[in-house]
Amino acid sequence: MVYGCYSMKNTVILSPYEVVYVTTLVTGFIVLLLITIYYALRSRRIRNTSVYLSGEPESVVSSITPSIASLYWGFIKKFAKSLYKVLVERVHTGSLHDWYKFLSSWFSLLLIIAIIAFILTSLIG
Amino acid sequence: MEISTLIFSITIFPGLLFMVSLAFLTQYLVRKLSARYQRRMGPSYVGPFGLLQPLFDFLKLLRVKEIVKTKYSMIRAAEFSLILGIAFIISSTILLPLSPYNVAGEFDILVFFYMTSIMPIFMLIIAALTTPNPYTNIGVSRLLSVLTIAEPAYFASLVVPVYLATRGKTPFMSISNTYIYVPNLWLQASTLVIMLLSTLAYIISVQVKAMFPPFNIPEAEQEIIAGFETEFSGPILALARLLHDLDLTIALIVGVYVLLGGPAPFRHFSVNGAIVLIIKYTILLLAVVTVKNIMGRYRIEQALTQIFKYGLIPALLSSIFALVIYH
Numbered sequence: 001m002v003y004g005c006y007s008m009k010n011t012v013i014l015s016p017y018e019v020v021y022v023t024t025l026v027t028g029f030i031v032l033l034l035i036t037i038y039y040a041l042r043s044r045r046i047r048n049t050s051v052y053l054s055g056e057p058e059s060v061v062s063s064i065t066p067s068i069a070s071l072y073w074g075f076i077k078k079f080a081k082s083l084y085k086v087l088v089e090r091v092h093t094g095s096l097h098d099w100y101k102f103l104s105s106w107f108s109l110l111l112i113i114a115i116i117a118f119i120l121t122s123l124i125g
Numbered sequence: 126m127e128i129s130t131l132i133f134s135i136t137i138f139p140g141l142l143f144m145v146s147l148a149f150l151t152q153y154l155v156r157k158l159s160a161r162y163q164r165r166m167g168p169s170y171v172g173p174f175g176l177l178q179p180l181f182d183f184l185k186l187l188r189v190k191e192i193v194k195t196k197y198s199m200i201r202a203a204e205f206s207l208i209l210g211i212a213f214i215i216s217s218t219i220l221l222p223l224s225p226y227n228v229a230g231e232f233d234i235l236v237f238f239y240m241t242s243i244m245p246i247f248m249l250i251i252a253a254l255t256t257p258n259p260y261t262n263i264g265v266s267r268l269l270s271v272l273t274i275a276e277p278a279y280f281a282s283l284v285v286p287v288y289l290a291t292r293g294k295t296p297f298m299s300i301s302n303t304y305i306y307v308p309n310l311w312l313q314a315s316t317l318v319i320m321l322l323s324t325l326a327y328i329i330s331v332q333v334k335a336m337f338p339p340f341n342i343p344e345a346e347q348e349i350i351a352g353f354e355t356e357f358s359g360p361i362l363a364l365a366r367l368l369h370d371l372d373l374t375i376a377l378i379v380g381v382y383v384l385l386g387g388p389a390p391f392r393h394f395s396v397n398g399a400i401v402l403i404i405k406y407t408i409l410l411l412a413v414v415t416v417k418n419i420m421g422r423y424r425i426e427q428a429l430t431q432i433f434k435y436g437l438i439p440a441l442l443s444s445i446f447a448l449v450i451y452h
Contacts, residue, residue, distance in 0.1 A: 010393075011227040011301050019230035023216055023240060026135050030212040033141065038187075038208060042360040045191035046200075051258055052355060061259050078426070 131219075134226040139218045148370035149179040151377070154407075155414055162418035179370075186363035193358040199255040200361070206255065207364035210248030213240045214371045221378065222301045222393060223402075229301035234287045237300060238280055241375045242334070245368060246272060249353070252365065256356035264352025267425055271333050271340055274432045279330035279376075281440035282323040285447045286383050289316055292451060300379070304387035311386070315450055319443045324384050326440035328409075331380070332416055333432055335373045339420035340428050377413075381405045 014022065051058060076084050091102045134140055153168060153176055160167025168175030194200060217240040219228045230236075250268065253261050284298075290306040291297050310316040333340045351357075357365050381387060385405045388398030423431060 010225055011222070011229045013296055014228060014230045016230050016232050016236075019220075019228055019233050019236055022228050023219065023236055026216040026219055027209075027212050027240070030135060030141065030216050031209060033136070034208045034212055035205075038204070038360070038364070041187055043188050043190060043192070045359070047191045047193050049193050049195060051195045051197065052350065053259065054350070 131226045134219055134224045135216060138225070139221065139223045141215050144215050144218060144371060144374065145367070148367060148374045149183070150176070151374050151410065152179040152366075152370045154410055155373075155417075158411065158414045159418055162414075183363050183367060186366070187360045190359035190362075192361060193356075195256070195258075195356065197257045198356065202255040203252040203357075203361050204364065206248040206252040207361065207368055210245040210252075210368045211364065211371060213244040213248070214368075214375050217241045217375065220300055221382065222304060222387060223378070223382075227301055229296055229299045231296045232298045233296070234284060234298050234300055234303075237379070238283065241372075241379070242276065242279060245372050246276075246334075249365065249368060252357075252361070253353035256361075258356045260350045260355040261353055264355065268336075268353055270425060271428055271432060274429060274437055275330045275333035275340075278326045278432070278436035278440040279334065281444050282327035282330060283379060283383050285319060285323050285440075285443045286310060289319065289447055289451065300382060304382045304389065307383065307386035308389045319446050319450075320384070322439040322443035322446070326436050326443065327380055327384060328412055328416065329432060329436035330440075331373070331376045331409075331413055333436070334376055335369070335413065337413065337417040339416075339423045340432070341422055373413075377406055377409050380409050385409070 053060060076087075091099055093099075137143065156178070157167040157175070168178035171178045171181045192200060217237055218224055219226060220233050220237045220240075221227065246268075250265055253265050286307060287298055287300065287303045289310055290303040291299060294302055294306070296302055310320050354362065354365055381402060385408075387393070387405075388395070388401050391398035391401055
């Protein structure tokens with residue numbers, strides 16, 4: 001069911017490429033129009049000032065590039081909380097045993113996978 | 126159709142003059158309704174009921190106020206970027222059925238989305254970065270963070286109804302063809318849920334695009350001064366404000382057509398149809414302003430989670446339902 005008496009008599013149906021061409025041309029026309037209006041109307045007054053830094057001098061931001069380590073820890077602490085929790089509670093507990101247990105468990109798993117892969121490769125060729 | 130109709134469409138209605146006027150009216154309504162929510166008067170003195178306040182604010186910034194420039198500012202680049210963003214929004218109106226010279230074609234919703242959602246934001250970001258400042262950089266990074274989640278939600282909330290409405294019809298995925306069949310989508314049980322999910326995703330993502338609370342993180346005054354627009358002043362600030370208002374206006378217009386069926390149950394260019402269009406536009410605007418005024422600002426990580434939950438997930442669900450039911 002279609003409501004009302006709709007018609008598309010005001011509509012020009014074009015191919016997708018032609019739609020892009022037409023809209024781009026129209027955009028270009030509007031840009032020229034807006035530039036003309038804008039530069040005719042805008043205020044000509046310009047005041048030079050320093051960068052707004054809440055009253056601080058520029059030197060406070062001259063070397064604020066964060067280090068790679070800060071970015072890494074920022075990412076781990078903010079977005080990989082569960083991984084960070086594992087690192088703190090299971091690996092870096094202060095006990096060397098915990099660290100060795102964690103690493104050896106994963107190394108063992110990797111070793112088993114490597115052995116299985118080796119056997120399969122040998123059998124299948 | 127004649128070239129004069131095309132010129133009329135892009136310069137007068139619904140092009141430059143109409144869109145700029147509607148953007149000012151939308152800004153007025155946002156300010157007035159927000160003021161009433163907060164028991165203030167809002168704009169009251171300039172023009173009848175304060176209606177001309179946004180126009181006078183714009184003219185004052187454009188003609189009277191000075192451009193404040195630092196040695197790092199690239200004023201011309203900022204001006205050109207903002208003008209280009211405005212031009213993309215205004216020229217997109219020829220893709221709307223509202224235009225007396227309406228251009229349509231298969232997949233024109235993608236062209237429309239590119240012109241009204243991607244390019245304006247991209248141009249705003251370029252303009253912000255041409256006036257560098259630490260607060261600007263933080264504002265831009267926040268804007269990019271929230272839009273990374275909100276834009277896909279906005280896109281899906283529009284594309285799904287367009288797909289459902291134009292399935293098996295010519296031109297496929299065209300806005301001009303969509304609004305005719307949208308009322309049917311609200312009346313069928315199978316598509317009603319999809320339309321509700323799309324509308325929810327649309328409201329949330331428009332809130333983010335307009336940078337209204339609770340998602341006004343990119344311009345949070347108490348934290349990062351004015352965020353991405355910290356170094357904007359005078360005529361550049363006027364252009365940035367106009368671009369923001371036009372962005373909201375075009376998002377509401379396309380919402381009226383794609384989600385609410387445009388002038389349905391009446392026809393275009395009739396008095397009843399125009400009244401219905403105004404009512405639907407006002408309802409969507411009221412929804413956005415209400416959310417703006419009953420919510421406080423989220424922190425960035427809270428906002429990302431909320432946009433994901435209430436914007437992206439409904440949009441994804443509606444897409445999945447649409448594909449499962451109709452593909």
